[in-house]
Amino acid sequence: MEYITLAHGSGGRLSRHLIESLIAKHLGNPYLDQMNDAAILPSQHKIALTTDSFVISPLFFRGGDIGKLAVCGTVNDLTVSGAIPEYLTLALILEEGLAIADLERIIVSIAATARQARVRIVCGDTKVVERGNADKIYINTAGIGFLRTDVPVSPAQVKPGDVILINGTIGDHGIAVLADREGLEFETPVCSDCAPLNILVDQFFGPGVKCMRDPTRGGVGTILNEIARQADVGMILYEESLPVHPAVVGACDMLGLELLHLANEGKVLVIASPESADEILARMRGHELGRQAAKIGVVRAEDAGRVVMQTALSAKRIVGMLEGEHLPRIC
Amino acid sequence: MRTMDRQDKARAAKYLAEIRRLADQPLKIMEVCGTHTVAIAKNALRDVLPPQIRLISGPGCPVCVTDQSDIDRFLFLAAQPDIITATFGDMIRVPGTSKSLQALRSEGADIRVVYSTLDALALARKNPAKEVVFLGVGFETTAPTVAVSLQIARQENLKNFSVLVFHKLVPPALRALAEDPLLEVDAFLDPGHACAIIGIHPLEFMARQYGKPGVVTGFEALDILEAILMILRQRVQGRTEIEIQYKKVVKAEGNVQAQALITEVFAPADAFWRGLGCIPQSGLAIRPAYRSWDAAVKFNLPLFQSVAPQHCRCGDILKGRIRPGACSLFGSECTPLQPIGPCMVSSEGTCAAYYRYNIQ
Numbered sequence: 244m245e246y247i248t249l250a251h252g253s254g255g256r257l258s259r260h261l262i263e264s265l266i267a268k269h270l271g272n273p274y275l276d277q278m279n280d281a282a283i284l285p286s287q288h289k290i291a292l293t294t295d296s297f298v299i300s301p302l303f304f305r306g307g308d309i310g311k312l313a314v315c316g317t318v319n320d321l322t323v324s325g326a327i328p329e330y331l332t333l334a335l336i337l338e339e340g341l342a343i344a345d346l347e348r349i350i351v352s353i354a355a356t357a358r359q360a361r362v363r364i365v366c367g368d369t370k371v372v373e374r375g376n377a378d379k380i381y382i383n384t385a386g387i388g389f390l391r392t393d394v395p396v397s398p399a400q401v402k403p404g405d406v407i408l409i410n411g412t413i414g415d416h417g418i419a420v421l422a423d424r425e426g427l428e429f430e431t432p433v434c435s436d437c438a439p440l441n442i443l444v445d446q447f448f449g450p451g452v453k454c455m456r457d458p459t460r461g462g463v464g465t466i467l468n469e470i471a472r473q474a475d476v477g478m479i480l481y482e483e484s485l486p487v488h489p490a491v492v493g494a495c496d497m498l499g500l501e502l503l504h505l506a507n508e509g510k511v512l513v514i515a516s517p518e519s520a521d522e523i524l525a526r527m528r529g530h531e532l533g534r535q536a537a538k539i540g541v542v543r544a545e546d547a548g549r550v551v552m553q554t555a556l557s558a559k560r561i562v563g564m565l566e567g568e569h570l571p572r573i574c
Numbered sequence: 575m576r577t578m579d580r581q582d583k584a585r586a587a588k589y590l591a592e593i594r595r596l597a598d599q600p601l602k603i604m605e606v607c608g609t610h611t612v613a614i615a616k617n618a619l620r621d622v623l624p625p626q627i628r629l630i631s632g633p634g635c636p637v638c639v640t641d642q643s644d645i646d647r648f649l650f651l652a653a654q655p656d657i658i659t660a661t662f663g664d665m666i667r668v669p670g671t672s673k674s675l676q677a678l679r680s681e682g683a684d685i686r687v688v689y690s691t692l693d694a695l696a697l698a699r700k701n702p703a704k705e706v707v708f709l710g711v712g713f714e715t716t717a718p719t720v721a722v723s724l725q726i727a728r729q730e731n732l733k734n735f736s737v738l739v740f741h742k743l744v745p746p747a748l749r750a751l752a753e754d755p756l757l758e759v760d761a762f763l764d765p766g767h768a769c770a771i772i773g774i775h776p777l778e779f780m781a782r783q784y785g786k787p788g789v790v791t792g793f794e795a796l797d798i799l800e801a802i803l804m805i806l807r808q809r810v811q812g813r814t815e816i817e818i819q820y821k822k823v824v825k826a827e828g829n830v831q832a833q834a835l836i837t838e839v840f841a842p843a844d845a846f847w848r849g850l851g852c853i854p855q856s857g858l859a860i861r862p863a864y865r866s867w868d869a870a871v872k873f874n875l876p877l878f879q880s881v882a883p884q885h886c887r888c889g890d891i892l893k894g895r896i897r898p899g900a901c902s903l904f905g906s907e908c909t910p911l912q913p914i915g916p917c918m919v920s921s922e923g924t925c926a927a928y929y930r931y932n933i934q
Contacts (some may be wrong), residue, residue, distance in 0.1 A: 556620035
């Protein structure tokens with residue numbers, strides 16, 4: 244007999260296996276089978292549709308809470324699919340005994356984040372389950388957005404020579420949640436980067452943007468590996484150019500975590516054509532969500548399907564995908 | 575990410591140039607510690623060292639050297655009702671003969687990942703109706719913190735806390751390696767963290783008795799390059815010594831206070847090591863004064879006589895006899911997701927590091 248384990252929900256290889264071998268197998272259709280962050284549906288306006296569930300523990304953490312996360316997660320999935328998010332649904336599963344004050348705090352956060360992201364919550368649902376059958380509150384949001392262009396951004400457009408950009412420090416969310424959950428203290432506290440990315444992408448989106456992904460569970464390393472495989476290209480990252488919060492690096496060393504496998508909730512990886520990369524980087528840095536944006540690597544033909552890191556000593560090593568359970572319930 | 579500033583890079587270039595100049599014949603260096611294995615892989619140091627220098631990974635990951643029988647023993651205890659098992663994260667996926675802690679947890683066993691022994695004590699205070707068992711797996715590095723938790727438990731008379739101890743000692747394992755006629759290692763990078771506790775005197779027999787030089791090494795790329803250079807200089811100058819590269823942390827006499835803590839709570843005992851077998855006086859046992867908090871005594875745990883999985887060559891890998899790629903299971907049946915041997919599970923395991931960083 245096989246059982247579901249926490250590793251099935253970690254965003255790594257086992258999650259992917261579960262989705263492909265069980266969920267997509269039974270629920271597959273041309274839209275679900277695209278397996279992108281949002282399904283692209285036919286309509287007069289091309290529509291992007293996505294859904295996401297949020298089960299994070301703790302509910303409130305430095306830099307965010309489950310409500311903010313529930314809006315940002317769905318907004319960001321639409322955004323990186325090349326859509327402008329418009330409408331969200333909101334479904335709540337509440338555990339008997341949840342304090343009304345906590346629920347109100349979460350709803351207020353949802354409203355504030357929705358205003359910031361310029362989206363509307365247009366329908367919803369609430370269920371309550373017996374004490375012990377859920378952990379305080381679970382949230383599902385679905386979202387609809389309108390595509391910015393007729394051709395959706397996707398790995399299919401990525402070519403050797405393209406430049407890999409990110410809008411700021413890597414791994415903050417993963418470490419912030421871990422620190423709050425485990426009571427770890429750092430000299431300079433790390434805050435989650437949780438933020439709606441559409442307001443940033445508005446600043447730089449253009450024909451030079453080939454592909455965008457938000458490196459949530461599985462982190463930058465796993466997401467870039469996925470793109471490299473889908474596009475059948477290689478990638479080289481420059482370790483020295485990765486933007487990081489020093490406390491995040493310290494925590495990784497102390498706890499044996501891989502920086503490039505840590506979750507982010509307000510980061511976008513942009514693969515841009517070489518001629519537009521500088522302009523996009525400058526526009527990112529002009530926005531509050533992109534002050535520490537950086538070029539972190541380039542796409543190349545050699546080592547197709549692989550991501551390679553070049554260290555400060557010009558030595559090279561492989562960047563792998565997250566394997567199995569990393570940190571439980573981070574989003 | 576600034577891993578090195580301009581000065582560091584200049585120093586690294588200087589070390590590498592001198593290493594290339596002095597490495598006129600093959601030199602096999604074993605890094606004993608799993609943290610070194612990961613640091614070498616993460617910094618891709620093999621990619622910049624001359625081919626004469628061969629780095630071989632040794633038995634320095636405590637998860638990896640835990641014997642199959644001991645793994646089955648703690649899994650047996652973790653499956654009992656009203657037990658909360660508190661463990662460091664690396665143990666969660668270690669496969670026993672039939673299952674792992676992770677599999678037990680999905681079946682309802684209460685297994686918690688903790689980051690210190692103090693967390694385990696807090697769990698015991700918070701759950702007075704349950705028995706909290708901490709899995710003590712590690713070397714001299716973590717033994718003092720386990721000792722402190724036992725002292726606190728005794729002071730507070732915390733009756734529902736106990737430790738199942740599998741702690742091991744580095745010097746006897748090095749002796750067992752040196753005694754192995756098949757060992758093909760010329761020198762050792764000795765573990766910086768363990769030596770911060772025990773100092774270097776307990777390792778000096780390796781140089782005196784077995785003619786194997788060693789350098790106690792830190793964990794940055796620069797530390798490791800400097801240590802390799804120190805070994806080369808010993809060879810060129812005809813010296814065979816145990817030296818300290820990691821001077822900012824390690825003193826020759828070690829941490830005397832921590833040593834006293836270990837001695838107060840633990841006594842040396844024979845221990846089984848995966849791959850190395852039974853090594854006399856190479857483990858730690860809880861002294862009689864603390865036996866009320868010794869999980870093996872408290873729960874009258876049976877001994878297991880388990881055998882390692884068929885075809886798994888973790889034992890040979892731990893002794894540096896083969897590289898992970900030479901194991902028929904490596905990367906095919908045995909991956910970090912579905913590990914067969916413990917070297918693939920622990921983030922500091924040799925197989926996991928070689929797999930993650932794709933080292934051939």
